[in-house]
Amino acid sequence: MNVSFYEKQTSNQMLEPYLRMCVLVAAMFLTSSCHSLPPNDRAVTLPDTHLIDPQAEAMLLKRIQAEISDARCSADSQCRTLPIGEKSCGGPVSWVPWSASVSNGEQLRVWTAQLAAMQRRRNEVSGVMSNCQYIADPGASCVAQHCELRSLNHSN
Numbered sequence: 467m468n469v470s471f472y473e474k475q476t477s478n479q480m481l482e483p484y485l486r487m488c489v490l491v492a493a494m495f496l497t498s499s500c501h502s503l504p505p506n507d508r509a510v511t512l513p514d515t516h517l518i519d520p521q522a523e524a525m526l527l528k529r530i531q532a533e534i535s536d537a538r539c540s541a542d543s544q545c546r547t548l549p550i551g552e553k554s555c556g557g558p559v560s561w562v563p564w565s566a567s568v569s570n571g572e573q574l575r576v577w578t579a580q581l582a583a584m585q586r587r588r589n590e591v592s593g594v595m596s597n598c599q600y601i602a603d604p605g606a607s608c609v610a611q612h613c614e615l616r617s618l619n620h621s622n
Contacts, residue, residue, distance in 0.1 A: 518588045518592070520588075522584065523581065523584050523585065523588075526581050526584070527550070529577055530548070530562075530577050530578060530581065533569050533570065533574055533577075534548065534562060534563070534564035534565075534574065536565070536568050536569075537569070537614075538565055538567065538568055538611055538613075539567060539608035539611060539613050540567075540608065541608055542606075542607045542608045544565050544566050544567045545563055545566070545606035545607055545608050545613035546563070546564055546565075546571065546606055546613075547561045547563055547606045547615065548561065548563075548564055548574055548575075548578055549561055549578060549582070550562055551585045552582040552589070553589075553596040553598065554589040554595055554596045554598075555595075555598040557601060558601060560601065561601065561603055562615075563606035563613040564606075564613060565613045
Protein backbone atom coordinates (compact mmCIF):
# COMPACT_ATOMS: atom_id res chain seq x y z
CA MET A 467 0.00 0.00 0.00
CA ASN A 468 1.50 3.14 -1.21
CA VAL A 469 0.50 6.35 0.64
CA SER A 470 0.78 9.54 -1.30
CA PHE A 471 2.45 12.69 -0.03
CA TYR A 472 -0.92 14.42 0.14
CA GLU A 473 -2.39 11.69 2.36
CA LYS A 474 0.61 11.92 4.76
CA GLN A 475 0.09 15.72 5.06
CA THR A 476 -3.59 15.27 5.84
CA SER A 477 -2.85 12.63 8.45
CA ASN A 478 -0.21 14.87 10.13
CA GLN A 479 -2.60 17.83 10.09
CA MET A 480 -5.19 15.75 11.88
CA LEU A 481 -2.69 14.67 14.55
CA GLU A 482 -1.24 18.14 15.04
CA PRO A 483 -4.07 19.54 17.25
CA TYR A 484 -3.98 16.38 19.36
CA LEU A 485 -0.21 16.62 19.82
CA ARG A 486 -0.45 20.32 20.69
CA MET A 487 -3.07 19.51 23.30
CA CYS A 488 -0.85 16.81 24.82
CA VAL A 489 2.12 19.16 24.96
CA LEU A 490 -0.03 21.88 26.54
CA VAL A 491 -1.44 19.53 29.20
CA ALA A 492 2.03 18.21 30.00
CA ALA A 493 3.40 21.76 30.30
CA MET A 494 0.54 22.77 32.61
CA PHE A 495 1.10 19.71 34.77
CA LEU A 496 4.82 20.32 35.07
CA THR A 497 4.53 24.02 35.86
CA SER A 498 1.67 23.60 38.33
CA SER A 499 3.77 21.32 40.51
CA CYS A 500 6.24 24.16 41.03
CA HIS A 501 3.74 26.38 42.84
CA SER A 502 3.41 26.04 46.60
CA LEU A 503 0.01 25.87 48.19
CA PRO A 504 -1.09 28.81 50.31
CA PRO A 505 -0.79 28.11 54.04
CA ASN A 506 -3.97 27.51 55.97
CA ASP A 507 -4.86 29.57 59.06
CA ARG A 508 -3.64 26.94 61.48
CA ALA A 509 -0.19 26.81 59.86
CA VAL A 510 0.07 30.58 60.15
CA THR A 511 -0.86 30.80 63.83
CA LEU A 512 0.92 27.75 65.20
CA PRO A 513 4.47 29.14 64.97
CA ASP A 514 3.39 32.17 67.04
CA THR A 515 2.37 30.03 70.00
CA HIS A 516 5.99 29.51 71.00
CA LEU A 517 6.11 33.25 71.79
CA ILE A 518 3.60 32.73 74.59
CA ASP A 519 5.25 31.70 77.82
CA PRO A 520 2.95 31.50 80.85
CA GLN A 521 5.95 30.80 83.10
CA ALA A 522 7.66 34.02 81.96
CA GLU A 523 4.45 35.95 82.69
CA ALA A 524 4.21 34.37 86.14
CA MET A 525 7.86 35.12 86.93
CA LEU A 526 7.47 38.73 85.83
CA LEU A 527 4.35 39.12 87.96
CA LYS A 528 6.26 37.69 90.96
CA ARG A 529 9.05 40.24 90.40
CA ILE A 530 6.49 43.05 90.38
CA GLN A 531 4.80 41.72 93.51
CA ALA A 532 8.15 41.38 95.31
CA GLU A 533 9.10 44.95 94.38
CA ILE A 534 5.82 46.40 95.69
CA SER A 535 5.30 44.07 98.66
CA ASP A 536 6.73 46.52 101.15
CA ALA A 537 4.46 49.46 100.42
CA ARG A 538 5.32 51.43 103.58
CA CYS A 539 4.37 55.07 103.64
CA SER A 540 4.05 58.07 105.95
CA ALA A 541 1.89 60.20 103.62
CA ASP A 542 -0.59 59.81 100.75
CA SER A 543 1.90 61.52 98.40
CA GLN A 544 4.19 58.48 98.62
CA CYS A 545 1.50 56.09 97.35
CA ARG A 546 1.03 55.33 93.66
CA THR A 547 -0.92 52.83 91.57
CA LEU A 548 0.36 50.49 88.92
CA PRO A 549 -1.65 48.88 86.09
CA ILE A 550 -1.22 45.11 85.95
CA GLY A 551 -1.65 43.07 82.75
CA GLU A 552 -3.83 43.79 79.75
CA LYS A 553 -7.34 42.70 78.88
CA SER A 554 -8.04 41.47 75.36
CA CYS A 555 -9.93 44.64 74.49
CA GLY A 556 -7.40 46.91 76.18
CA GLY A 557 -6.86 48.36 79.60
CA PRO A 558 -5.34 46.78 82.67
CA VAL A 559 -6.65 43.64 84.33
CA SER A 560 -6.16 45.24 87.76
CA TRP A 561 -4.38 47.98 89.69
CA VAL A 562 -2.01 47.58 92.63
CA PRO A 563 -0.72 50.13 95.12
CA TRP A 564 2.98 50.74 95.66
CA SER A 565 5.16 53.12 97.63
CA ALA A 566 7.44 55.58 95.84
CA SER A 567 9.53 55.80 99.01
CA VAL A 568 10.36 52.08 98.93
CA SER A 569 10.01 50.72 95.36
CA ASN A 570 11.85 51.51 92.11
CA GLY A 571 9.17 53.20 90.01
CA GLU A 572 11.11 53.12 86.75
CA GLN A 573 11.77 49.38 87.04
CA LEU A 574 8.12 48.78 87.88
CA ARG A 575 7.01 50.68 84.76
CA VAL A 576 9.33 48.58 82.58
CA TRP A 577 8.14 45.31 84.07
CA THR A 578 4.44 46.20 83.85
CA ALA A 579 4.87 47.27 80.21
CA GLN A 580 6.56 43.92 79.49
CA LEU A 581 3.78 42.02 81.27
CA ALA A 582 1.10 43.92 79.34
CA ALA A 583 2.89 43.18 76.04
CA MET A 584 3.11 39.45 76.89
CA GLN A 585 -0.57 39.29 77.78
CA ARG A 586 -1.55 41.30 74.69
CA ARG A 587 0.34 38.82 72.50
CA ARG A 588 -1.23 35.85 74.29
CA ASN A 589 -4.69 37.38 73.85
CA GLU A 590 -4.10 38.01 70.14
CA VAL A 591 -2.85 34.49 69.42
CA SER A 592 -5.38 32.64 71.57
CA GLY A 593 -8.35 34.80 70.59
CA VAL A 594 -9.43 35.04 74.22
CA MET A 595 -12.17 37.53 75.04
CA SER A 596 -12.64 39.57 78.20
CA ASN A 597 -15.57 41.43 79.68
CA CYS A 598 -14.14 44.69 78.21
CA GLN A 599 -15.14 46.50 81.40
CA TYR A 600 -12.95 49.55 81.89
CA ILE A 601 -11.18 49.55 85.23
CA ALA A 602 -10.33 53.11 86.21
CA ASP A 603 -7.25 53.93 88.23
CA PRO A 604 -8.59 53.95 91.79
CA GLY A 605 -5.67 55.89 93.18
CA ALA A 606 -3.85 55.00 96.37
CA SER A 607 -3.58 56.45 99.83
CA CYS A 608 -1.55 55.82 102.95
CA VAL A 609 -3.59 53.91 105.52
CA ALA A 610 -1.93 52.76 108.75
CA GLN A 611 1.49 53.44 107.16
CA HIS A 612 0.78 51.16 104.21
CA CYS A 613 -0.27 52.10 100.65
CA GLU A 614 -3.71 50.80 99.72
CA LEU A 615 -6.04 51.28 96.79
CA ARG A 616 -8.54 54.06 97.53
CA SER A 617 -11.55 52.00 96.42
CA LEU A 618 -10.68 49.46 99.11
CA ASN A 619 -10.28 52.07 101.87
CA HIS A 620 -13.04 52.29 104.42
CA SER A 621 -12.57 56.07 104.75
CA ASN A 622 -14.24 56.98 101.40
